[in-house]
Amino acid sequence: MRIAAASDHAGAVLRAGLVAGLREAGHDVLDFGPEPGSGSVDYPDYAGPVADAVLGGRADFGLLICNTGLGMSMAANRRRGIRAALCLFPLMADYARRHNDANVLVLGAGLTGGFLAREILQAFLSGGFEGGRHARRIGKLDDPGRAGSE
Numbered sequence: 585m586r587i588a589a590a591s592d593h594a595g596a597v598l599r600a601g602l603v604a605g606l607r608e609a610g611h612d613v614l615d616f617g618p619e620p621g622s623g624s625v626d627y628p629d630y631a632g633p634v635a636d637a638v639l640g641g642r643a644d645f646g647l648l649i650c651n652t653g654l655g656m657s658m659a660a661n662r663r664r665g666i667r668a669a670l671c672l673f674p675l676m677a678d679y680a681r682r683h684n685d686a687n688v689l690v691l692g693a694g695l696t697g698g699f700l701a702r703e704i705l706q707a708f709l710s711g712g713f714e715g716g717r718h719a720r721r722i723g724k725l726d727d728p729g730r731a732g733s734e
Contacts, residue, residue, distance in 0.1 A: 585709065588637035588646045590616035590630035591621060592656070595649030595693040598701055600645065603663050605702060614643055631659035635666050638687050645709065646688035653692035660679050667725065672696065674707035702708030 587606055591599040597620045603613050613670070616633045618625050627650045637643040648656035653670040658666035668688035669680035672695065680686035689708045691701050 585645070586612040586614065586632040586643045587709075588614040588616065588643035589648075590634045591618070591693070592627040592630060592651070593618060593625050594651035595656075595691070596622070598621040598691065598693040598696075598698060599647070599649045600702060601698055602649075602705055606705075627655040628659040631656050633694060634688065635660050635663040639663065644687075645687070647690060647691070647695050649691045653690045653695070653696040657690045669698050669708075671704050671708065673700075674721065676701045677690035677704045677708035678711050679710055688697070 589599055589603050589606075596618055599615075600620055603615050613630050614637055616630055618630070631648055634643070634646040634648055638646045638698050646660070646666075648660055648668065650656045657668050657670045666688055667684055667686045668690050669677070669684060669686035670690040670692065671677040671680055672692070677689060680689070686708070689705060691704065696704065
């Protein structure tokens with residue numbers, strides 16, 4: 585599996601550890617940075633390349649990390665076709681994949697320790713979209729004009 589990953593400065597250490605684990609597990613990772621300790625950066629500048637990689641088919645999924653996960657979620661979800669899910673627990677990640685066909689996992693480094701982050705990431709990557717009634721709902725996300733019309 586190919587995963588595009590990025591963070592802001594607050595998530596750089598957690599991202600580096602998760603990227604190393606993903607590579608050890610045999611995944612191909614496009615790491616857009618920044619390097620831990622490289623100074624303050626702006627999260628929208630790092631959400632964009634991950635969204636582009638997912639939308640362009642260069643990555644199967646994205647991983648974004650900032651201090652709370654809120655900024656990265658907002659930045660990524662501005663892009664049509666991106667369904668970024670901020671997950672605090674493995675069950676949230678499982679549902680994000682099964683029911684929401686999430687294609688980007690967002691974590692908050694200030695809220696989620698390394699062990700829990702690895703568990704959430706594993707749940708996200710091992711899940712699959714159920715389709716069915718959920719596909720109809722995803723269609724409404726991709727075409728906001730359809731929401732509320734059925």
